[in-house]
Amino acid sequence: MLDRLRFVPGRLLQAIPVLFGVTLIVFFMVHLLPGNPAVAILGQTATPERVAALSKQLGLDQPLWDQYLLFMKHLFQGNLGTSITYQRPVSELVFQDFPITLSLLLFALVLSLAISVPLAALAATAPGRGRDLGVRAFTLLGQGMPQFWVGIMLILLLAVKAGLFPVGGYGETWGEHWYYLFLPALTLAIAMCPTVIRSLRASTINVLGSDYVGTARSKGAAGAGLFRLHVLRNAAIPTVSIVGVNLGYLIGGTLVIEKVFAVPGLGSLMINAILARDFPTIQAVALFVALFVIVIGILTDVVYTAIDPRVDLSSKEFA
Amino acid sequence: MTTAVVRASRAMRRPVRSRALKPWYRNGTLVAGLVIVGLLVLVALLAPLLTPYDPIAQDLEHALASPSGAHWLGTDKYGRDVLTRLMYGARIDLRVGFLAVLIPFVVGSVLGALAGYFGGWFDTVVMRVVDVFFAFPFYVLVIVLVFVLGAGESSIYLAIATVSWVSYAKILRGELLVAKKQDWVIAARLGGMSHGRILLRHIAPNVLSQALIYAMSDIVMDIMAIVTLGYLGLGIAPPTAEWGSMILDGQEFITTQWQQATIPGLAVVVTSLGLSFLGDGLSDLLTPERRR
Amino acid sequence: MIPESGAPLLRVQDLTIGIRRPGGRSVAIVEDVSFDVDPGQRLGIVGESGSGKSLTLRAVAGLLPRGVEVLSGRVEFAGRDLLTMPAKDRRALMGPQIAMIFQEPMTALNPVMRVGDQIAEGPRRHLGMSAKEAGELAVSMMARTGIPDPARRAKAYPHELSGGLRQRIMIAMAVSCGPRLLLCDEPTTALDVTVQLQVLKLLEKLCDDTGASLVFVTHDLAVVNQTCSELAVMYAGHIVEAGRVKDTFRQPRHPYTRGLLESAPDFDRPERELIPIPGFPPNVADRPSGCPFAPRCGYVRDHCTEAVPPLEEVLPGRLAACYESDRLVEVLA
Numbered sequence: 001m002l003d004r005l006r007f008v009p010g011r012l013l014q015a016i017p018v019l020f021g022v023t024l025i026v027f028f029m030v031h032l033l034p035g036n037p038a039v040a041i042l043g044q045t046a047t048p049e050r051v052a053a054l055s056k057q058l059g060l061d062q063p064l065w066d067q068y069l070l071f072m073k074h075l076f077q078g079n080l081g082t083s084i085t086y087q088r089p090v091s092e093l094v095f096q097d098f099p100i101t102l103s104l105l106l107f108a109l110v111l112s113l114a115i116s117v118p119l120a121a122l123a124a125t126a127p128g129r130g131r132d133l134g135v136r137a138f139t140l141l142g143q144g145m146p147q148f149w150v151g152i153m154l155i156l157l158l159a160v161k162a163g164l165f166p167v168g169g170y171g172e173t174w175g176e177h178w179y180y181l182f183l184p185a186l187t188l189a190i191a192m193c194p195t196v197i198r199s200l201r202a203s204t205i206n207v208l209g210s211d212y213v214g215t216a217r218s219k220g221a222a223g224a225g226l227f228r229l230h231v232l233r234n235a236a237i238p239t240v241s242i243v244g245v246n247l248g249y250l251i252g253g254t255l256v257i258e259k260v261f262a263v264p265g266l267g268s269l270m271i272n273a274i275l276a277r278d279f280p281t282i283q284a285v286a287l288f289v290a291l292f293v294i295v296i297g298i299l300t301d302v303v304y305t306a307i308d309p310r311v312d313l314s315s316k317e318f319a
Numbered sequence: 320m321t322t323a324v325v326r327a328s329r330a331m332r333r334p335v336r337s338r339a340l341k342p343w344y345r346n347g348t349l350v351a352g353l354v355i356v357g358l359l360v361l362v363a364l365l366a367p368l369l370t371p372y373d374p375i376a377q378d379l380e381h382a383l384a385s386p387s388g389a390h391w392l393g394t395d396k397y398g399r400d401v402l403t404r405l406m407y408g409a410r411i412d413l414r415v416g417f418l419a420v421l422i423p424f425v426v427g428s429v430l431g432a433l434a435g436y437f438g439g440w441f442d443t444v445v446m447r448v449v450d451v452f453f454a455f456p457f458y459v460l461v462i463v464l465v466f467v468l469g470a471g472e473s474s475i476y477l478a479i480a481t482v483s484w485v486s487y488a489k490i491l492r493g494e495l496l497v498a499k500k501q502d503w504v505i506a507a508r509l510g511g512m513s514h515g516r517i518l519l520r521h522i523a524p525n526v527l528s529q530a531l532i533y534a535m536s537d538i539v540m541d542i543m544a545i546v547t548l549g550y551l552g553l554g555i556a557p558p559t560a561e562w563g564s565m566i567l568d569g570q571e572f573i574t575t576q577w578q579q580a581t582i583p584g585l586a587v588v589v590t591s592l593g594l595s596f597l598g599d600g601l602s603d604l605l606t607p608e609r610r611r
Numbered sequence: 612m613i614p615e616s617g618a619p620l621l622r623v624q625d626l627t628i629g630i631r632r633p634g635g636r637s638v639a640i641v642e643d644v645s646f647d648v649d650p651g652q653r654l655g656i657v658g659e660s661g662s663g664k665s666l667t668l669r670a671v672a673g674l675l676p677r678g679v680e681v682l683s684g685r686v687e688f689a690g691r692d693l694l695t696m697p698a699k700d701r702r703a704l705m706g707p708q709i710a711m712i713f714q715e716p717m718t719a720l721n722p723v724m725r726v727g728d729q730i731a732e733g734p735r736r737h738l739g740m741s742a743k744e745a746g747e748l749a750v751s752m753m754a755r756t757g758i759p760d761p762a763r764r765a766k767a768y769p770h771e772l773s774g775g776l777r778q779r780i781m782i783a784m785a786v787s788c789g790p791r792l793l794l795c796d797e798p799t800t801a802l803d804v805t806v807q808l809q810v811l812k813l814l815e816k817l818c819d820d821t822g823a824s825l826v827f828v829t830h831d832l833a834v835v836n837q838t839c840s841e842l843a844v845m846y847a848g849h850i851v852e853a854g855r856v857k858d859t860f861r862q863p864r865h866p867y868t869r870g871l872l873e874s875a876p877d878f879d880r881p882e883r884e885l886i887p888i889p890g891f892p893p894n895v896a897d898r899p900s901g902c903p904f905a906p907r908c909g910y911v912r913d914h915c916t917e918a919v920p921p922l923e924e925v926l927p928g929r930l931a932a933c934y935e936s937d938r939l940v941e942v943l944a
Contacts (some may be wrong), residue, residue, distance in 0.1 A: 017447070018447075018450050018451050018454055019454075021447070021448070021450075021451035022451055022454055022455070025451065025455075026463075029463060029464065029467055030463075030467060140592065140595060141588065141592070143539075143591065143595065144539070144587070144588040144589075144590075144591030144592045144595065145584065145587070145588050145591075146543050146546050146547060146550075146563075146566075146584060146587050147543075147547075148547060148550050148566070149546075149566055149580075149583075149584035149587065152566065152570055152573065152580050152581075152584070153581065153584065155573065156573055156577055156580070156581070160573055160574055160577075209676075209677070210718065211713060211715060211718040211719040212718065212719055212720055212721040212722070214674055214713065214719070215711075215713060215719045215720065215721075215781075215784075216721070216732075217673075217674055217705070218672055218674060218705055218706075218710065218711040218713075219705060219706045219710075219732055219733045219736070219784070220702040220703060220704075220705040220706045220733070220736060220737060221702075221732070221736070222698075222702055225736070229721075229724070229732065230721050230724070233723045234721070234722065234723055237723075248453070248454075248455075248456050248457075249456060249457055249458075250456075251456045251459075252456030252457050252458030252459050253456075253458060255456075255458055255459060255462065256458065256547055256550070256551065259551065270459070270462075271462070271551065274462060274463065274466045274553075275552070282463060282466075286455075286459060286460075286463055289455075289456060289459055290454045290455055293454050293455070293456060294454050307723065308722075308723060309722070309723060309768045309770070310722055310768070310770045
């Protein structure tokens with residue numbers, strides 16, 4: 001399989017111009033605000049001297065293009081700027097909060113698979129019948145519910161009414177972390193499920209009708225054995241790429257969910273930075289998130305290559 | 320260009336008429352969608368007639384009242400009738416949702432179609448730009464943009480437009496890559512038909528159906544985004560009634576007046592369901608051979 | 612089919628397969644099919660696409676597609692009724708007793724599983740072998756089916772092998788548990804002609820070595836001639852003729868069989884004119900009442916369209932479903 005992974009370095013190289021584009025967008029988006037950012041930070045009542053001092057400190061008196069170059073130069077040095085709100089290097093904040101968001105995402109992924117795979121299997125093995133219609137109804141509803149609202153409803157039902165889970169926060173110990181992350185992860189999982197179930201259901205129906213499943217049945221395979229050996233891996237193949245595409249959208253959802261549950265991850269960092277007009281942090285986190293999405297994209301392709309031995313993304317056809 | 324070529328090419332291309340296997344009114348999904356969306360639009364339009372209350376007038380004496388005969392869904396923390404705000408909220412969310420789709424639809428479709436049809440450097444450039452935008456999670460970009468542009472309706476339109484045109488571009492580009500290889504297009508070009516005429520009069524009607532179907536789900540996504548922005552305090556400014564900000568207000572009182580946070584969300588769910596049905600029904604109608 | 616001696620290994624009686632509809636309006640695709648297969652016997656089932664030959668085979672294997680089911684009849688294997696048996700028991704037979712070989716090896720092999728593992732799957736499940744033992748068995752099976760360098764090839768994926776090799780894998784997979792009955796659904800149709808002969812000879816050798824019976828479904832008369840001793844000709848869901856291959860080819864007793872023979876090219880007599888059968892086989896939905904072949908038949912008489920002619924013995928060991936069978940006495944040179 002290693003030789004089929006030849007495409008990875010090329011893909012990383014391709015990511016660079018995209019990242020450049022991202023830095024452009026991120027930088028100019030934030031800096032094209034009408035008016036002086038320093039004024040926006042200090043407020044309308046600030047004295048001109050303070051504004052000037054802050055402007056100089058932030059390098060805002062330079063031409064815009066020079067500011068961009070400075071930004072890029074710092075970037076290459078690993079310097080993501082200093083947070084105005086926290087007065088700490090943004091890189092520190094990112095490194096501190098990213099693992100939390102990552103845990104949340106992974107937890108959500110696991111939960112979503114745990115829910116989706118059985119439901120998709122249930123639906124696909126009896127298409128058109130009661131349980132299939134039930135699963136599809138669930139999918140339809142799931143797509144119609146705003147993520148943050150689902151979170152609030154889960155809080156209402158499982159935290160407030162039933163008292164099973166905390167209303168928000170992150171906890172102290174390692175074990176507590178996972179406990180506190182359960183509801184937010186479940187919320188995200190419910191958001192992911194419709195897409196995954198739809199795709200998995202369709203591909204499972206496909207696979208179940210395939211010739212090789214017929215062959216497997218002719219060898220006496222059935223039930224769980226049939227699924228494990230023959231159906232699951234084949235059905236997962238198209239779903240992997242679809243999940244990969246949607247993961248980006250989901251990362252955006254994490255932002256909001258972290259706010260709902262007061263989880264101190266990148267999402268909360270971003271939102272609070274936005275509300276506090278902390279430009280350097282906004283810039284850096286946006287950039288970091290874009291990088292993360294690109295890496296996820298490449299990882300998805302790696303997983304795809306691993307699952308399907310026929311796939312060779314390094315071959316020229318895909319250039 | 321000879322009329323024979325025009326006639327021949329016209330004969331070769333697929334008709335745009337509904338190719339559905341049954342008439343539109345027998346399509347259960349489509350009808351359900353039309354009914355739901357129709358009712359919502361009706362409620363939104365007739366809101367002032369349907370309720371005696373003012374959605375933004377405060378009445379602090381009656382704040383946080385439970386549902387009763389006078390206030391079917393109770394009142395919020397400023398004493399405003401929740402049901403009234405729900406109905407007025409529909410006006411905002413539905414209107415902004417529908418309008419927010421227009422610019423991305425037009426801009427994205429045009430750019431994508433031109434990129435797919437003419438190819439070359441234009442295509443490469445457009446696709447690179449699309450890639451950059453795709454690297455951003457939708458919400459991150461929208462939130463940051465709204466923040467940059469300041470809260471308010473026009474910022475929402477601009478932010479959403481900036482981010483979601485890419486999907487239309489991709490769809491239309493894909494459609495056109497296929498369409499331009501069709502026999503009748505080649506025949507028309509050989510007969511001397513101009514690019515413009517081919518694109519506008521002949522390709523467009525066939526190819527737009529995919530974008531139209533996507534637009535329906537895009538409206539749902541936009542309404543979600545608007546409601547989410549409202550929840551984050553970045554959307555339509557209070558005290559205007561909007562479902563997202565209503566949920567935010569309601570979250571405070573989740574323990575006592577839980578319906579305040581719950582009901583607006585249900586409104587969103589119903590709206591999405593209606594629009595989904597509409598989209599699926601439309602999909603059946605316009606492209607029956609592409610079964611889901 | 613008249614059994615030669617002893618009890619038949621497989622007995623199919625009045626098998627009717629189709630789509631069940633409420634109110635007694637079920638649609639039959641295969642009607643009243645009966646045949647026996649003795650131990651060690653090789654039976655070919657011949658017919659065009661749509662004749663129902665594949666469905667018949669699949670009904671024996673228990674692999675009918677969704678929506679299609681056995682409407683009536685019996686299928687007995689070694690004296691046990693397969694259709695009424697509990698599913699678990701039936702599955703236990705599939706592999707060690709009955710095995711099937713499919714037409715398209717590319718789609719009939721699991722694309723994400725190594726071929727060695729696919730061959731080993733049966734023995735592991737049915738013979739209780741460990742992974743290692745089954746793996747070794749798989750390699751030896753591959754060697755038996757003539758695959759060069761089997762130990763290395765066992766680790767390959769299906770898409771890495773040629774069509775001929777893939778079919779050998781399928782065969783190795785089928786015989787891995789030593790079945791008594793091999794059901795083959797056009798296994799050579801998708802192969803190059805040169806490879807076809809090799810595969811056929813392989814199948815024959817394996818059956819000779821193990822004493823297994825063979826039911827071979829095909830549309831290719833030459834293949835039946837090569838490999839089978841008995842044949843059954845199917846048309847529009849019915850068996851219209853049955854008997855020993857050589858006798859039937861020499862002197863067919865059903866107009867359809869005769870038509871097939873006359874329209875098939877013969878390398879030994881390239882100058883013979885090919886006479887196609889006029890018309891097309893009927894749609895499942897609108898089969899004519901009476902003999903299904905009547906609309907295209909050159910020997911048709913009025914009574915042919917009244918009732919379906921029963922499959923009867925017209926000569927010792929020869930069955931035909933035709934009222935006019937006696938008129939077909941000319942010998943085809």
